[in-house]
Structure formats: structure tokens, C-alpha cells
Amino acid sequence: MNRTLDKINTSLSFRHKAEIFQSGNGNVSGFPSPALIPLQDPLLTTNAQKTRTKPCEENRCIKEEEESCFPVPSPSSESQHTFVVSECLSPWTKCSATQVIKVYNEDNTSKAIEVPPDVTARDICQLFVMKNHCIDDHSWTLFEHWTHLGIERTIEDHESVMEVLSVGGMDTDCRLYFRKNYAKYEFFKKPLVFFPDHMFSMSSETNGIVDASELIETFVKSSTCPEVHGYLHAKDQSRKSWKKFYFVLRRSGLYFSSKGTSKEPRHLQFFADFTDCDIYSVLSARKLYGAPTEFAFCIKSTKSCSARDLKLLCADVEHTKTCWITAMRLLKFGMQLYQNFIQPHQKQKVSPMRSISENSLVAMDFSGQKTRVIENPSEVLSVAVEEGLSWRRKSCHRLSSHGSPSSSQSSVPNIAIHLAQPWFHGKLSREEAQRLITQQGLIDGVFLLRDSQSSPKAFVLSLCHLQKIKHFPIMPVDDDGEVFYSLDDGHTRFTDLIQLVEFHQLNRGILPCKLRHHCTQITL
Secondary structure (H helix, E strand, O other): OHHHHHHHHHHOOHHHHHHHHHHOOOOOOOOOOOOOEEOOHHHOOHHHHHOOOOOOOOOEEEEEEOOOOOOOOOOOOOOEEEEEEOOOOEOOOOOOOOEEEEEEOOOOOEEEEEEOOOOEHHHHHHHHHHHOOOOOOOOEEEEEEEOOOOEEEEEOOOOEHHHHHHHHOOOOOEEEEEEEOOOOOHHHHOHHHHOOHHHEEEOOOOOOOOOHHHHHHHHHOOOOOEEEEEEEEEEEOOOOEEEEEEEEEEOOEEEEEOOOOOOOOOOEEEEEOOOOEEEEEEOOHHHHHOOOOOOEEEEEEOOOOOHHHOEEEEOOOHHHHHHHHHHHHHHHHOHHHHHHHHHHHHHHHHOOOOOHHHHOOOOEEOOOOOOEEOOOHHHHHHHHHHHHHHHHHHHHHHHHOOOOOOHHHHOHHHHHOOOOOOOEOOOOOHHHHHHHHHHOOOOOOEEEEEEOOOOOOOEEEEEEEOOEEEEEEEEEEEEOOEEEEEOOOOOOOEOOHHHHHHHHHHOOOOOOOOOOEEOOOOOO
16 A cells, blocks of 8 residues: 555655545545545645645654654655654544544634644645535635634645644644635735835845836845835833834844934834744734734744733835735745646646546537637637527526516516525624635736625625725616616616626626636535
């Protein structure tokens, strides 16, 4: 069995590994609970093999012989393997080389999975994507959430999950959440949106100004030193009050000025560095910490879990907060973040997920006397949309023909056809919609549809634009007994909500931007 796993791990792609694992060649039986999902070496990426957990006082080292059920070659010895297992994790284990952890989703339901000690965040995300048959658009993310502190952060794809969980020791309050995060790598695509001109420049050593499009490159390269500066509110732990300072972020760390906006060395005081620290977003900042706004974030040491040790900061607007957090992530991880961003796209080019039969499919037109191949992509899209509308019209006619052709009955398919769509969230409140969109990324085009709380037969489109969430009512329009839906008081009408969403995915219409990413919730 070990030879089979080694061969799979070194020579096959992720999907091929999963198929062999599920077929039984790499199967592991005898798990303590049928709910556990085994995550073996065949599912690990190359990144995961390079990651190792760091030993700490709470951890215990376990030596495994070659016949261990997870053979990972050690560079120092061929006959022994040393693993670090965190005591903060669940005590149920199949063997000493693996550990069982829990992963939660938005509704706080959890799934227990068994993982090796060098598993990364990307490995776990790929496992859940495969098990739940999700579309892998590289936006699925693992979050580290501390309930009693009210903070959370994105676990970077290359980070060791066991290393993250080992910080809490026996504290079970640290949870892992699996959900979408469309803004995870958006700054690589649109740096101008994330970094306003007035907040960054080159360091004082060069006395130069860098364009926003080159800012990402200056962060990634260690030879250059970008500088982010601006006002932030900082919490004084001794007085439990907030005070506004001018902060400067450099490669050596974060500083604040004791005299206005002065950047002279005698006026700059050290605030924090990111060697052994992580950056978290603060949830309910006003309620928990008395922050002046809700746009708070903090710097937490990897060796501490106490609220007293948090270095709390607060911005005036969401855009400023996003800029600071993004800059700190780039400063901490550098080129590794860019490698995380391009790695899934490189894998797609090398080993496409589509089969040979799918690649050979072409669009055909059978409407005329002779069939023809449709080569224009725009025409292919319009034909696909038209066929979808035709199918809906036939479905509506077939459903309405079973009873009396009353207006109320004929409108039933239009009302119910959207219920199975992933972008429709039913009776979701305005506050819950804003929270869900914020969690899954404040970038242009993130949206969801929900029932209206004020109008029983109406709906609401919640959309993010310029890091602000706006709500657009969708009102029903009755035209001779037939119900349509409109965003502009009946000027533009749609037969159902699916048609409305598909139209605004291609056209902006009256909206500030096109619909790009829908918020989704899955059950693990």
C-alpha cells in the first residue's frame, strides 16, 4: 500500500489521485467514525510536502517507522519520521501520524476530517470542493476564527493547518471555516482599486513615487521597499480608549508618528512587525472593543490567545481598512502570495479538468435546412440563452396546462423556478445579506437575491460596488394576468428571476456594475 501511495503522490495529478484513492487502491478503512473524511497523501499538493509544523511546548513529537500509514520521506533519515501533533485538536486518531480536525461552514454545522500533519489550507479546500461537487473557481478559502476574541483571518493556501491550530493549545474556541472569498487575490488583478494614490509611495531612502500598477511588484520583490501611510485609530490598552495617529508601514515593521505626519526617525515609534504575527479582521468592533467605527483590524501574536495582547487598529472607511490589511499580507508573505495566486491557473494549463469528449464538443445550428457549426462565441452564447428561455416557456406551458388557465396558476412556475438557484437565499434579512457578502469578499459584482421583508411578492437584489453594499428592489409587474419582474418600475421586464440575473450578468442595465460572483452557502 505504501508503494501505491508514493507512486500516486509523485506521478499523478490531483483528480487522478482522487480517482485512484476512491477506487480502493489507496483506500484506508477502519476509521473511528463513518462521518470522517480521510485526507491521505494522494490528495496533497506539492506545496504540502514542503510544509512542516514547528515544534512548541504544547506539542509532543511522535516517531513513526517506515510502515506508518502515511509514509513521508524525511531528509535526515530514511527509516524514521518525526511528526508534531497539536494537543488542541480532537483526540480521536486512527494512527499517531494523523489527527482529526473539525471544519465549519456558515450555518455552524461541522464536518470532521482526518488529516496528516503537513496538510495545507489548499489541500483541505480541494478536498471539500471535490466531496461537495462544487465548482472550483479558486475562491474557496479556509478561515481561522476566534469566537471569544471576535476576530478572523484568511489562512493562506500554503500555510500548514496543524501549525495554525497548534497556537491555541487546548483552547477549542479557534475554529476553521470553509467558505468563499472572492477578494482573496483580487489585488493582483486590480491593484488600483486596493491602493489609492494618497496612501502609498516609495520609502524615504529612495525618495521616489511609484505607480499603483507597480506597487504589487515592489511588495513582492525584497530589494524594493514600498511605504503605506495614513491615519488610523489605535487602542490604548492601559486606558481602554482610542486615539488617532499617523501610521507608516515599511518593510521593517509598522510605526506611528508622535508628531503629526512627521516621518523623521526621532518621531517614528515602533508599533509591530509581522515575523511572528498575523493580521485579523475584527467582527463587531464597536460592541466588543468600543471602536469608533466597524472597520477595525488587529495584529495578533502567534504565541498568544489573549485579548490583552491584541494590537487593535481602526480605519474610518472600509477601503482604508482593506488597503492596510492587503499591504500587510503582501509584506508578510511576499512572493509566496503570488505563487498561490498563479498555481491553480498553471495546473489548469498543464492538466485541464475537461475530458477529451468534452473538448471535442461544438455548437451546432439545426434551425435551417442544413446544419452548420457556430463559430462565433457571441452567437453561441445568444443561442444558449434563447434555448434556455425556450425551455422555460415550454415548462411553464406544460405546468399550467394541467389545471385551469388562471393567472394565479400560470404564474406559479415563474415564482418557483428560482428557488433551486445557488444565488437565491430565501428569507434572508438585510443585515444577514450584508454580513454574507462582506464575508465572501467586498469586490465589485458580488451579489445575492432574497425575499423582500417589506413587500410579500417582491424580491431584493443585494449587490457590492466600490466596497459598499446596495439593495435594489425587484417588483412584480402584472400585465393582463401575466407576471413579470422589473428593477426599473416596469420599463425593463423579465419573465422570471433567472432571466433577470442572466441579463445583468452580461449587461449592467440600471445597476452600477454587472453581476459577477454570487454568494453561495453549502452544507458540508
